[in-house]
Amino acid sequence: MTDPASERRRMAAVLANKGILKSPRLRGAVEAVPREQFLHPGVFLDEGRTWRPVTAVGTDPGKWLRIAYSVDTLTTQLDGHLTADQTGEPVAGVPTSSSTDPTTVVGMIEALGLTEGHRVLEIGTGTGYATALMCHCLGEDNVTTVEVDPQVAVRADAALESAGYSTWTVTGDGLLGHPHRAPYDRVIATCTVRRIPYTWVRQTKPSGIILGTVGSWPWGTGLAKVTVGEDGTAEGAIIGRSSFMQARAQAVTPLAGDLSARTAYADSERTALVSPLALEEWMPAFLAQLAAPSAQFVRAARDDGAQLRYLFDPERESFAEFLAEGGIWTVRQGGPVALWDDIERTLVAWQDDGSSAIEAVRLRVTNRSHLYWIDGSPLLRWEHRLT
Structure with missing residues (x-):
């Protein structure tokens, strides 16, 4: 039989060989947190026009573990309500919750530069797997996670508890953050937002980091990493391509x-x-x-x-x-x-400017506007004012 611990070590090695997993502390989390527990009751596998349900119960344990540690994004909910245990046949639908591929999750957590004592706000709990990784690194009392979907939040909270992490799980609109436990050293969003909400900036300590995907299309979105300044603004850059489901309140x-x-x-x-x-x-x-x-x-x-x-x-x-x-x-x-x-x-x-990559884009967030620009290119400058 396939051993869960060996599968976790194998996945950690894959991520390390890709150059994604670098921190010994985070590698220890990847090797310790059981991803399969965060996929219950099951997942939907993409078959093109339909989604095939696969549940933990009724699936060969070895096959289930291979799915859980496949380094793929695994869809866990369709159309805002349907889970894999509720249907026995392939179905059509739109993914509304998932366990994002570990390459993306681990890469984003690495980009946060977590150190001992950091307090983190996570927007979009999802299955709770990324939450568990951060709890393992920082301690459960230093992680607050917000999920808008009550059903998803309940499943994530149960999975976290079963894995031994009694962290702060909140059901609500993550665009508003969670001021009751602010300020935070780091904010990480696992959903796409049209722009970085200024509420996140207000709830982050000076020199703190906010990491989130900006845009509104299913593609062509960028991972923004900004540092909060003493003056209450935040400035940084798009550090790469990124794609997540749109925040529910902003879904088109x-x-x-x-x-x-x-x-x-x-x-x-x-x-x-x-x-x-x-x-x-x-x-x-x-x-x-x-x-x-x-x-x-x-x-x-x-x-x-x-x-x-x-x-x-x-x-x-x-x-x-x-x-x-x-x-x-x-x-x-x-x-x-x-x-x-x-x-x-x-x-x-x-x-005309040379067709620069997405990493050339910089941005600045204030309480009145969001400014994007490419250095040295006066025609490539966009300001979105808040009204």
């Missing part, structure tokens, strides 16, 4: 209905200087979200197979529709804001 509802009806009345039409297909690449998508923070990018096709791409900004009642013919894209725009004009200017400036 997919546009339904006849999309062509939404674009019936255009104010302008012209040839696009940049193909909208660029938005399917990570860095251009990230820049597009900086240029038009509330816009959604939608892919579709006509009955004849012709490609269609759209940008919709419900907050500003504007749209851009893209039509391809002979390799040339035409853009039709309508509403108070010319969405594609703003994004296209950013993409052209970025290309």
Whole structure:
């Protein structure tokens, strides 16, 4: 039979060989915390268009451990309610909770630079596995974790207790932080947010670090790492690509209905200087979200197979529709804001500047605005004011 302890050591070795797991203290946590206990009652395995449920009960123990230590993201909830024990057949659905792949989890915890005595606020408990790793490193009394979904929170709390970690688990909106146990030395978010909430800055000590994924699309999002200053602002950089489920309070509802009806009345039409297909690449998508923070990018096709791409900004009642013919894209725009004009200017400036990677982006968070920029590039600067 497969031994859980040996599987944990194997996974730790894999992460260390990748250069992800560096700290002896965190390696000890990875080798000690039983990930399989945080996956109950089961997981959904991606089969393309459907999700196959696999439960701890009824699955060969060796197979269950191989799944648990596969270094993959494992979906634990669909559509905000469905767990693997509630269905015996593959089902369609949208993932709403998961155990993120250990490569990402461990990499983020390493980026926090945890030391003895640090107090951490975690936004998005999920299964509780990352919470347990930090509890092992710092002690359970130094970790506070917030989960918005009551069912997910209950399962995580039970798993933490069974693994021996009686930490501070809170059910609530993580965008508000948890002021009752502030200030914190570190804040880590395992969900995507449109911007770093200033409440997190207020609840973090000067010289403390906040780590969270920013953006609003399923791709093209960046891992922001900022340090809080004595003046109550926070400054740092995007340190890499990152992808998490959107914070529940900020989740975007997919546009339904006849999309062509939404674009019936255009104010302008012209040839696009940049193909909208660029938005399917990570860095251009990230820049597009900086240029038009509330816009959604939608892919579709006509009955004849012709490609269609759209940008919709419900907050500003504007749209851009893209039509391809002979390799040339035409853009039709309508509403108070010319969405594609703003994004296209950013993409052209970025290309002219050398097409830097996402790690070139810096940011500053204040109580009034969020400022992003690329050093030495005056045209690559975006300020989002809070109203």
